[in-house]
Amino acid sequence: MKGKATSFDIAHYAGVSQSTVSRALRNSPLVNEETRRRVHEIAKKLNYKVDKNASNLRTQQSSTLALLLFEDPTEDESQINPFFLSMLGSITRACAKEGYDLLVSFQSTSSDWHADYEDSHRADGLILLGYGDYIDYQSKLQTLLDNHTKFVCWGATVDNRPDLTVSCDNYGGGVLAAKHLIDMVRTDCAFIGDASDHSPEFFARFKGFRDTLKAKGIEVSDRKMANAISTEDSGYHATRSLIANNVKFNALFAASDLIAIGAIKALQEAGVRVPHDVHVVGFDNIAAAGYVSPSLTTVQQNTTLAGQMLVDNLLTLIRGEAVASTLLPPKLIVRQSSR
Amino acid sequence: MKGKATSFDIAHYAGVSQSTVSRALRNSPLVNEETRRRVHEIAKKLNYKVDKNASNLRTQQSSTLALLLFEDPTEDESQINPFFLSMLGSITRACAKEGYDLLVSFQSTSSDWHADYEDSHRADGLILLGYGDYIDYQSKLQTLLDNHTKFVCWGATVDNRPDLTVSCDNYGGGVLAAKHLIDMVRTDCAFIGDASDHSPEFFARFKGFRDTLKAKGIEVSDRKMANAISTEDSGYHATRSLIANNVKFNALFAASDLIAIGAIKALQEAGVRVPHDVHVVGFDNIAAAGYVSPSLTTVQQNTTLAGQMLVDNLLTLIRGEAVASTLLPPKLIVRQSSR
DNA sequence: ATACAGTCTGACACCGGTGTCATAATGTCG
């Protein structure tokens, strides 16, 4: 036997038509039980596998989802945000559970991304994953909508955007962080992240945090805020700049764990003790949050559930049914950095 | 325009045949420059994308590679070995660079994995990634070979196995670790990992380590060795069992960073100071190695290069050219845990 | 004018399945 076996080969050996083979292999109730058995047997013997291209071409669907991961182009090549990697893991598992394959692709937000996976029938739908720079591809999301491409986004639900999203309740997470620090009587708070609507997720975390403190009559002054993207490095430098400006605070809320880890490093280098002098709270609960010293108090995002919801919602959308954007509850994980 | 545009639609608008459209879009030198331009223009206007299924079906190749990630089934669902995630990142990038798509799939070593990606023409080749349990799927690799499936494995090159592998020089890495500890005058060494050929990679690391010490007249006694799989938990418990057995040592070589992180935790809990009482050296250089306290001395595997080599070798194999298995040089990263 | 090479294009088979329709074989019932 040279080359792969086709359904015609099976038909030949089974003494039936190719149509019948096709039906038998898909366990159509139309075929005789005995024929079905024989066909399956021969298929197994020939190590036959349905040609996905032919099948997909005919049925006009691919049983495949595509995951597009957007990263800040400044990011170091080899390091990928561990939070997204964790999401990737859960999305992969969720896909497998639903019988779908997953195409993975990294996109640089700076470059033109041609989300042609669906147009070219390589995938039935897209999952878009990434922090920040939403504004940049706002117009591209519109293109996707115009083309009736099926897709779900991870991240903040932005008003006036009709796309389907799954996200953590970032505002609620900020509330949790603030409440915790209030409980610890650490209300002279700094914030590191991006308190603009450039990065809607970080902004929502900040708003929840700020509003909760405000309700207690406490303001987070602009001086105590520094911008950072979600990298250790960025958190480190942002914190150093606060220290250099002689800003005082006894608690620090970082918009992500990586930022928090960089912040702790900067604080420690400056002789500031964590948690004794400054309590630190992060966001995400990446694996490293448990490893750092002191271990990091953080707001956990349930990536397993998130991946499952992204896939479920997308599949529902693909089936043409109605779905609403989903908000997942965050959870506070208290560790050494805040006690 | 309902549904996606096809090459026939373009042909109609351009006033040429569908054949010409197909050629024009692929920039065949056979078509007139003016025609080519017009076709491209219309294609763009119609948002046309070549149907990959049709194209793949005809050309019998998919421009797609599949990554199969094998994990210990005991592993916690949501946590994936960060080393492999890092590999995944670099493989994805390498694929993108070569113009290939990447299908990602997690496999449980315990379950039957039907590596039918290539048979079903979903992928042109496979990349197999995973620690340990190689013995379990040895026979399945043979099946792949029998079917002439193109694939590369990450991991130890095992004698008598004719498959193509890319791996870190694990033996050399073990040598680096031993030499470093000898330099630090810490030769009363323990080893945690798997010193059987059940896990060829861990075993090679151990051999390099042991042989180097032996050359100095130092034996690593069986008492000072404990088995562990590559998880923090497993490293933690293995180390605790050493401590419980009252085993003494002033240095510890762990077969992976996760094991080392668990080991440090167990040591610290037992009141053993790292690095003062015990120097610890890990393997992999995952991101967390830099975060833990004390930060972890480790043998780095260059994942960027590894991913690139896996993809390059696989593509060479697919082209039908000869390739040899590749061994990548490890590099010692000295941090606080050993000084 | 004829022959011939070079350029460009269209017709058509083909990849390997899936879905539809027609039909043969068998069973059932009045």
Add this chain to the structure above:
DNA sequence: CGACATTATGACACCGGTGTCAGACTGTAT
């Protein structure tokens, strides 16, 4: 026995491209 439903199957068009081949058209040498 004829009408009709049920079951099982084969023939065939079709999905949307790609590769091959034949041929039209132009320009140039004979």
